[in-house]
Amino acid sequence: MSNSSLVQIGILTASDRAASGEYEDLSGPEIENFLNEILSSPTSFHRKLVPDNIDDISDALMHLSDDLGCALVLTTGGTGPAPRDVTPEATKAVCERVLPGFGERMRSISLKYVPTAILSRQIAGTRGSCLIVNLPGSPRSIRETLEELFPSIPYCVDLIGGPYISTKSERMDAFRPPHARRE
Amino acid sequence: MSNSSLVQIGILTASDRAASGEYEDLSGPEIENFLNEILSSPTSFHRKLVPDNIDDISDALMHLSDDLGCALVLTTGGTGPAPRDVTPEATKAVCERVLPGFGERMRSISLKYVPTAILSRQIAGTRGSCLIVNLPGSPRSIRETLEELFPSIPYCVDLIGGPYISTKSERMDAFRPPHARRE
C-alpha cells in the first residue's frame, strides 16, 4: 500500500505540564486508541506534544496540515478559560474558516456529564482540506465527545476535499447523504 | 391596498448549478410555498437566484433590503464547509449585527434529523430594519427549520422596526410577549 492511500491524522496535545515531563500525556494516546477502535480506513497517525503557547500550537497545526498532509487534526488541552489556555486562539489563527456547530455540539455533549462544559471554548475549523477540531482535555471527555461527534467528521472531510474516511460499520456509522456514499 | 401595506419578503437562492441552469431551483420556491401556507399578512415576494459568489450574494441581499424594502430575507444554499459555500460570509458582510441564537437554533433543529447538521455555518443578522436568515439548502430541511424557527421571526422584525407580520392562527402562532400583540 502506498503512503498516499493512507489517511493522515494528526493528534496534538497542548499541555505545559505534559510537555515538560511533569506528567504523562494520556489524552493524545486516548485519541489514537479511540480512532483505532472505530476506523476501517488505513491510517497513519502523527502525534505531537507542545506547551500551551499560541505559536507552538499554531506551528504544530500548520506542520501537521501543510507538511504532513493531515486530513484531520484532533487537539486536546488548552480550551478552558484560564490564561494559559490558548488552543482555540491558535486554532483560529491557522484556520480559514471556523465551523461554529462543532463547538456548540461539543459543549452540548459534555453538558450531559458536567455543568462546567460551558466553560470550554473549543472550536473547529478548516485549513485548506484539513479539518482541525479542539477536543476536551481529559481522556474520559475525549471519548464521550468523539463517540457522538465523530459520525459527522468523515463527510465534512469529503466536503473540504480530503480523503474518504471509513469506519468499522459494526462499531460506528459515519453519516453521509446517499449520494456521497461509496460501496 | 397600497404597496406600502404589503410585507416585502426576499428569497435568495445561492447555487452555482441552479444559477447556470444545470438544475432547477426547488428550494427558493419551497420557501415561498411555506410562507404562503403560514402567513396571513398580505405579502409581496421577491425571488433571486445567484451563483455562489460573495459579491453576487451580498449585492442581492443589499438590493432586497435597501432598494426593495424587504423586512425579511431568507436565503438557501451555500452554508456548508465546502470552499464554494460563501453565503454566511456574504451575509455577515452586509449585516450590522449577527444574532447568534438563530444559527445555534437552526443547527439544533437540523440535528434532530441528521448528525451532519453541525457542518452548517448558517447565520442570521440584521441590516437596518431587515432580518436576514440563512436557511439550509434542501427543501425538506427548509421546511423542518422554518416550522420551528418562524414563530420567533415576527417579533424580531417588530424589534428592529419592521412591519407587523401575522400568521394564520390555525396553522402557526407567532410568539410575541403580551405588550407587543395587536388585535
Place this chain on the structure above:
Amino acid sequence: MSNSSLVQIGILTASDRAASGEYEDLSGPEIENFLNEILSSPTSFHRKLVPDNIDDISDALMHLSDDLGCALVLTTGGTGPAPRDVTPEATKAVCERVLPGFGERMRSISLKYVPTAILSRQIAGTRGSCLIVNLPGSPRSIRETLEELFPSIPYCVDLIGGPYISTKSERMDAFRPPHARRE
C-alpha cells in the same frame, strides 16, 4: 472580617427607561436577591444603573472590574436585537476573551420558556480575573437563567484567578472537579 475576604460582585442594569427614572429597576435587585439566596461566601454587592449607551456600559464594567475588584459582574438589559440594545457590544469591548458556551447555554435555558429566546445576543467573557455575564432583562428570566447557570460560575472564577465562591449546599451545589474543592 477584612474587606479583602469579601467577594466583590457587580450588578449592572442597562436601561434607558430605568436610568431616566421612567420606571423602577426591578432586575438589578432581583439579581442581588437571588445571589443572597444561594451564596454562602461573604459578599459585597456593587449596583449600577446606566442608560443603553456603549460607553456608559463599558465604563461601568471597567469600574466594577478594575477599580472595585469585582470577581463577577452580572448585567441585565440591552441584549435584544433592537438598535438601542448594546450590552453585548459593550461587554465584548472590555473583555479579553469571550466564553461562547455561556451565551449558547443561556439561550438554551430561556428557550424552554419562550421561543424568542433565540433573539438574545447575551455573551459572557473575562477581563483579567473578572467574569462578566449578560443576563436577560426580566426578573423572571434572570431567575430561570441563574438557577441553571450559576453552578458553573464559581469554578470559572477559580480558573481565571478570582476568589473561591461558595454556595449554600442545601440550596445549590456549585460544580467543581474534585481537585478544585475546598473543605
